[in-house]
Amino acid sequence: MPFEIPDGLAKAIYVKNKFTTIANRYDLFNDIITQGMHRRWKGFLVRKTGIQSGDHALDICCGTGDITQRLQRVAGASGNVTGLDFSAGMLHVAKSRVTDRNNRFIQGDAALLPVKSDSQDAVTVGFGLRNLAEIETCLSEVWRVLKPGGRFLSLDMGKVEIPIIRPLFRFYFFVIVPMIGKIIYPGESFFDYFPHSSLDFPSQQKLAEILEKTGFTNVQYVNFHFGSTVIHYAQKPSP
Numbered sequence: 345m346p347f348e349i350p351d352g353l354a355k356a357i358y359v360k361n362k363f364t365t366i367a368n369r370y371d372l373f374n375d376i377i378t379q380g381m382h383r384r385w386k387g388f389l390v391r392k393t394g395i396q397s398g399d400h401a402l403d404i405c406c407g408t409g410d411i412t413q414r415l416q417r418v419a420g421a422s423g424n425v426t427g428l429d430f431s432a433g434m435l436h437v438a439k440s441r442v443t444d445r446n447n448r449f450i451q452g453d454a455a456l457l458p459v460k461s462d463s464q465d466a467v468t469v470g471f472g473l474r475n476l477a478e479i480e481t482c483l484s485e486v487w488r489v490l491k492p493g494g495r496f497l498s499l500d501m502g503k504v505e506i507p508i509i510r511p512l513f514r515f516y517f518f519v520i521v522p523m524i525g526k527i528i529y530p531g532e533s534f535f536d537y538f539p540h541s542s543l544d545f546p547s548q549q550k551l552a553e554i555l556e557k558t559g560f561t562n563v564q565y566v567n568f569h570f571g572s573t574v575i576h577y578a579q580k581p582s583p
């Protein structure tokens with residue numbers, strides 16, 4: 345089905361409004377379409393941040409706060425973990441689930457982080473970069489707020505790297521996923537946006553190059569499910 349993704353500011357407004365519309369059942373949708381695997385990927389991502397008790401971490405595009413809460417569990421009471429999202433609806437769900445008083449959620453734009461420079465040990469983003477109007481602007485902000493030696497981790501969709509199985513994944517993402525979304529939210533067209541948002545999203549190699557161009561070092565990525573999902577790791581160099 346043809347689907348046109350809005351550009352620039354129009355994309356940001358569209359994404360913000362739509363995530364607020366689907367916030368209440370976003371986790372259910374995610375559990376079904378990934379068969380619960382998104383929770384394992386998030387666990388892996390949090391371990392890869394290397395954060396420790398007392399550390400400072402920022403989870404951008406935090407949505408319902410799944411990654412934020414996992415980070416807080418590791419950082420503990422002496423740590424400082426903030427979840428940031430621009431959708432009031434997603435933040436409302438995140439706040440209603442908080443089990444740790446130290447967890448803080450703020451409304452803000454990933455392209456203009458309301459966070460002090462050189463203040464974070466780790467910055468994470470789960471299925472967020474793909475939704476941004478300009479990835480590069482956000483990455484520059486991530487770079488700014490990380491301490492020297494701080495780590496950036498992104499979990500997102502990638503490009504399936506084995507050509508023969510690409511059509512299978514394409515069928516799943518473009519036909520089955522929107523169908524599941526429309527069963528959960530009858531008549532909601534946003535679920536056609538999901539797979540289409542991956543089309544213009546850089547391949548794993550390209551995103552690694554963008555991270556290096558931003559100034560990150562030690563850039564690596566790990567593929568899951570043949571590359572349909574990928575975790576990127578990057579570090580702000582220490583002086």
Ligand SMILES: C[S@@+](CC[C@H](N)C(=O)[O-])C[C@H]1O[C@@H](n2cnc3c(N)ncnc32)[C@H](O)[C@@H]1O
Pocket residue numbers: 356359360363374404405406407408409410411428429430431434452453454455469470471472475476477
């Ligand atoms: C697919 S959800 C991911 C939620 C969560 N990180 C997860 O992994 O389950 C993407 C989230 O990014 C947020 N988002 C998209 N663009 C944003 C921006 N420019 N600034 C802040 N949040 C943004 C949306 O509101 C939405 O909650």
